Amino acid sequence: MMKKTDIIRLFAKxxxxxxxxxxxxxxxxxxxxxxxxxxxQIIYEGRDYFLKANGGETFLARNAYMVTAEDIxxxxxxIGNYSLxxxxxxxxxxxxxxxxxxxxxxxxxxxxxxxxVKGVSPITCVNVRISHQIIGCGDVLFPYLWDGGEFCHTxxxxxxxxxxxxxxRDIVRQLSDGNERFAGRTVGVVxxxxxxxxxxxxxxxxxxxxxxxVLDGCPKAEGMMMLIRSMSPQVVAVDEIGTAEDIKAxxxxxxxxxxxxxxxxxxNIDDVRKKPLLSxxxxxxxxxxxxxxxxxxxxxxxxxxxxxxxxCLFERERFxx
Numbered sequence: 001m002m003k004k005t006d007i008i009r010l011f012a013k014x015x016x017x018x019x020x021x022x023x024x025x026x027x028x029x030x031x032x033x034x035x036x037x038x039x040x041q042i043i044y045e046g047r048d049y050f051l052k053a054n055g056g057e058t059f060l061a062r063n064a065y066m067v068t069a070e071d072i073x074x075x076x077x078x079i080g081n082y083s084l085x086x087x088x089x090x091x092x093x094x095x096x097x098x099x100x101x102x103x104x105x106x107x108x109x110x111x112x113x114x115x116x117v118k119g120v121s122p123i124t125c126v127n128v129r130i131s132h133q134i135i136g137c138g139d140v141l142f143p144y145l146w147d148g149g150e151f152c153h154t155x156x157x158x159x160x161x162x163x164x165x166x167x168x169r170d171i172v173r174q175l176s177d178g179n180e181r182f183a184g185r186t187v188g189v190v191x192x193x194x195x196x197x198x199x200x201x202x203x204x205x206x207x208x209x210x211x212x213x214v215l216d217g218c219p220k221a222e223g224m225m226m227l228i229r230s231m232s233p234q235v236v237a238v239d240e241i242g243t244a245e246d247i248k249a250x251x252x253x254x255x256x257x258x259x260x261x262x263x264x265x266x267x268n269i270d271d272v273r274k275k276p277l278l279s280x281x282x283x284x285x286x287x288x289x290x291x292x293x294x295x296x297x298x299x300x301x302x303x304x305x306x307x308x309x310x311x312c313l314f315e316r317e318r319f320x321x
Contacts (some may be wrong), residue, residue, distance in 0.1 A: 005034075006100050007130060012074035015040065018065055021055025030161070032128045036072055039064030047160055077128055079104055090217070092117050101131035101198020101205035131198045133206045138164075138170040144305045144314050145289050146182060151175065151235060152288035153254075153308075156263040157272055162293040162301070164263045165195050165239055169206055171261060172196065172237050176209020183205065185210045185259075188233030190223030221245035228256045237261040247277045250279055254286065268292060285309065 004026045008019045011032075018040065019032075031043035039061045041077040049057045050064030058064055079098060080087055090096035095105040107125035125135065145154050154171075158164035178184025191197050191214055197204035199216035208232040213231045220238050222245075227233050236253045238246070241262045253260055265270050269290055281287065284292045285308040289319045292303040305314040 003100075007102065007128070009104075010075065010079050010098065010104075010128060012071040012078070012086050014065070015067075015071055015075065017177065018051050018053060022051065023055065024057070027132070029130055030132065031130065033114050034067045034072055034075060034126045036067055036069050036124045038067055040067055043161075047182060069122075069124075070309045072123055072126055076106075076123055079126075088119060088300070091120060093217070094120070095193065095195040097200055097205075098196060099205065101133070101200065101227065103129045103131070103192070104195060105129065105199075115243050117294070129194075131206065132166055133169065133198075134166055135170065135207065138167055141167070141291065141302060141305065141314075142171065142174050145171070145291075147288065149182075151182075151183075151185060151259045151261075153286060154258045154262070154289040154291065154295065155260075155272070155287040156291045157266045157268065158263060158293035159265065159267055162294055166240060167291075167293070167302075168237065168263055169196050169208060172212060173209040174205050175235055175261070176210075176211040182222055184209070184211050185234040186232065187237055188224075188227035188231050188258075189214045189236045189237045189259075190227065191216050192218060192220050192223070192239070196237070219245075221249040224249040224253055228253060228258060235259040236259055240265065242275070244277055247281070250281070256287055260287070267294075269310065289313075 001122040008016050011019065024044065029042055033041040042049050042051060050061060052058055053065045054065055055084045076084055091106060092182055095103050097103050105127040106120055106123045108120045108123040110120055145152050156164050156168060172187050172189060173285045175185045176187045176313045187209060189196055189208060189212055191199065194216055197208045197214045197216065198206045199214060202216060204214055215226060224236055224238065236258050241264050250260060264272055273279050288308045294303045304312055306312055
C-alpha cells in the first residue's frame with residue numbers, strides 16, 4: 001500500500017491542502033492532473049472527478065479549485081527536489097519517475113533544437129500517475145498460463161485503464177520468484193516508460209521478483225535485443241507492443257527460444273487480429289494464451305482466458321488489480 005504522505009508531498013502547498021482534506025480511499029486514486037487555468041482533476045476508481053478547495057468531489061468545473069501557474073511551478077520544484085535540471089534527459093521524453101515508482105507526465109511549450117526535443121518550458125500541465133502495486137492480483141490467473149510445465153507465450157489484451165500493467169507486473173513477479181508448483185524463471189523486462197518496475201535512479205520501486213533484470217527507459221525493440229544478447233532471459237516481458245520494430249524484435253525473441261509476456265491495447269482477439277502488424281502472429285498461433293481484461297466491474301476484471309486456438313479456458317473472474 002502506498003503512503004499518502006509520499007504522494008501529497010510532491011505537490012504545491014495549496015494542492016497538498018486539498019489532498020489532505022480528501023476523505024475517500026487514497027489508494028483508489030489513479031491519476032492527479034494539474035492544468036493551468038483548469039479545474040483540479042483526479043481519476044478515482046476509473047472515474048473523472050474535480051476537487052474543490054475543501055477536498056470534496058464535484059462534477060462541475062465551476063465548483064472546483066482552479067490550478068494556477070504558481071501551483072505548477074511549485075509542484076515541479078518539489079518533484080525535482082529543487083534540481084529539475086538534473087532530470088532534463090527524462091523530461092525530454094515528457095515524463096519522469098519519482099520515488100515509489102509514480103510517473104509524472106508533463107506538457108507545455110516544447111523547445112526544439114535541430115528538429116529534436118530539447119526540453120519543455122514553460123510546463124503548463126502535470127499528470128501524476130500513481131503506481132498501484134497489488135501483490136497477488138494474478139494468483140488465480142497464473143496457473144492458466146502454463147502448459148506441460150512450460151510457461152506459454154502470453155498476450156494480455158486490454159483497453160486503457162483496465163489494470164493491464166498492474167497484472168503484467170504481478171505475473172512477472174510470480175514468474176521470477178516461482179512457487180512450489182512452478183520453478184522460477186529468469187525474466188527480462190523492457191520498461192520503456194518506467195511503469196512496470198517503476199525504477200527510481202535505476203532501482204525498481206515495485207516488486208518484480210528475484211530473478212528479474214530490468215532495462216529502464218529503454219525503447220522496447222532495442223531493449224528486447226539487448227536482453228537476449230546479454231542477459232539470457234527465459235521470459236521477455238514488455239508493455240504495449242504495436243510498432244513494426246516491436247514485432248521484429250518479438251520474432252527475434254521467439255527465434256532465441258525465449259517466452260513472450262506482452263500487453264496490447266484492444267477489446268478482444270479480433271481487435272488484435274485486425275492490427276496489420278500483429279495479425280500474422282495471431283493467425284500463426286504464436287501466442288498460446290490470450291488474457292482479456294475489462295473494467296465493467298472495476299479495473300482488473302479478467303473477462304476471459306483463451307488458448308492459441310481460441311478455446312476458452314477461463315471466463316468472468318475478477319481480480320483486484
